[in-house]
Amino acid sequence: MKNAIEKLPTKSEHASRFKIPQVISEVQGQKTLIKNFSEIAQNLRRDESHLAKYFSKELAAPGNIQNGILFLQKKVTHEILQKKLEAYIKEFVFCKVCGEPDTHLEKVERILQMRCDACGARSPTRQI
Numbered sequence: 001m002k003n004a005i006e007k008l009p010t011k012s013e014h015a016s017r018f019k020i021p022q023v024i025s026e027v028q029g030q031k032t033l034i035k036n037f038s039e040i041a042q043n044l045r046r047d048e049s050h051l052a053k054y055f056s057k058e059l060a061a062p063g064n065i066q067n068g069i070l071f072l073q074k075k076v077t078h079e080i081l082q083k084k085l086e087a088y089i090k091e092f093v094f095c096k097v098c099g100e101p102d103t104h105l106e107k108v109e110r111i112l113q114m115r116c117d118a119c120g121a122r123s124p125t126r127q128i
């Protein structure tokens, strides 16, 4: 999977191949499960803990990961989860300069920055 992504020949092809993952969620009692949580994090090449923290903060709900599933201690609709995921991608995945999704997060002097693999730009990210 990773190799396939790195071997993509041109920027435009790459951009068009990036698809926003769809959240698969289920409400169980007072909890909400994101069933494909690990898959989403892998797809975005982001730490599960970073993405989980984002959902927890944004939804004001404690969350924990078990067997690749994120459990949130709150009832949340699929629409809200999907919107939050898209906001996360916009903020923490797409390069602020060139708009490519080929970025990674790195800590520089304890501050998390987004580094673009396509254009090399560094952008500061919000602390979550």
Ligand SMILES: [Zn+2]
Binding pocket: 095, 096, 097, 098, 099, 100, 116, 117, 118, 119, 120, 121
């Ligand atoms: Zn860039």
